[in-house]
Amino acid sequence: MRLAGLLVAAALALPSAAQTKPFVRVTGEGLVSYKPDQMKLTVSLVTIGDTAQQAADDNATKSTTVINALQKVLGSNGDLHTLGYSVTPNYRYPSGGGQPSIAGYTCTNTIEVTTTDLSSPGRIIDTAVSAGASTAGGLTFQLKDPQPARAAALKLATQQALASADAMASGAKGRLGAVMSVSESAAAVPVTTNLAGAAATTTPIETGMVQIRATVILQAELVQ
Numbered sequence: 001m002r003l004a005g006l007l008v009a010a011a012l013a014l015p016s017a018a019q020t021k022p023f024v025r026v027t028g029e030g031l032v033s034y035k036p037d038q039m040k041l042t043v044s045l046v047t048i049g050d051t052a053q054q055a056a057d058d059n060a061t062k063s064t065t066v067i068n069a070l071q072k073v074l075g076s077n078g079d080l081h082t083l084g085y086s087v088t089p090n091y092r093y094p095s096g097g098g099q100p101s102i103a104g105y106t107c108t109n110t111i112e113v114t115t116t117d118l119s120s121p122g123r124i125i126d127t128a129v130s131a132g133a134s135t136a137g138g139l140t141f142q143l144k145d146p147q148p149a150r151a152a153a154l155k156l157a158t159q160q161a162l163a164s165a166d167a168m169a170s171g172a173k174g175r176l177g178a179v180m181s182v183s184e185s186a187a188a189v190p191v192t193t194n195l196a197g198a199a200a201t202t203t204p205i206e207t208g209m210v211q212i213r214a215t216v217i218l219q220a221e222l223v224q
Contacts, residue, residue: 022222023180024168028161030153030216033209036141039121041113042083043070046134048106052087055107062132063109069131070113073124078115085109116144121205141207150186153214158182161218169222177221186214 045062049055067080074080085108092103113124121139128136143149162176169176 022174022224023219024165024172024176024222025217025219026161026164026168028157028159028164028216028218030156030158030160030214032149032153032156032212034143034149034212036118036143036207036210037116038142038144039115039118039207040138040140040142041121041124041128041136042138043111043113043128043133044135045109045111045132046106048090048104050104052089052105052107055105056087059107059109063111066128066131066133067111069127070111070124073120073127074113074115074117077117077120078113078124080114081112083110083112118207121207125205139205141210143210146210146212149210149212150214153186153212154184154216157184157214157216158218161216162220165218165220169220172222172224174222174224177223180219180221181217182219183217184214186212 043066045059045066047055047058047062049058070078070080087105087107089102090104090106091100093100113128115121115124118141125136125139166176
């Protein structure tokens with residue numbers, strides 16, 4: 001895990017008619033990096049037939065072959081589930097205009113592969129393509145449980161905000177009083193890898209790091 005912090009904004013307000021106490025408002029940012037422990041990959045099977053039934057039947061046959069092959073590679077470390085399925089007509093448009101006619105049908109079955117074995121992405125991609133998958137893409141590395149990383153990022157952001165608020169209070173020849181309010185947001189940034197295609201040998205994949213970014217807005221009294 002790597003930690004990094006950055007202060008992004010700060011403000012100091014003096015008393016006004018509506019505000020009886022001076023205060024400081026700061027925005028702190030925290031960034032943590034963790035090694036991913038989960039991978040997701042999208043595999044699609046596309047078939048074309050003269051009829052909707054033919055397209056669907058061909059797709060079912062190919063899907064079964066690909067799913068069986070993937071299950072052997074995944075073993076107990078992975079999971080498969082269908083993201084989407086469709087059968088749509090293909091239209092032929094007359095060159096001289098007029099009503100289009102149906103020239104066939106396209107069936108698409110999209111399957112999401114999830115695994116905790118991060119040494120297997122290349123083998124999974126190659127297996128899917130070799131078994132007949134039309135496309136393999138959307139490779140993403142992420143955290144199964146992002147909450148500990150999120151808490152670390154929020155803690156870092158809060159520390160940065162408090163340090164900045166204290167420095168502002170000291171610069172204004174005062175000291176920092178009670179914290180009046182704190183608001184936050186945090187988001188995980190998964191690592192996404194673009195796949196140009198599979199090679200004859202095992203496709204090399206680098207996992208990289210997952211980043212969790214948090215922002216804290218803190219307002220505290222300025223005691224003078």
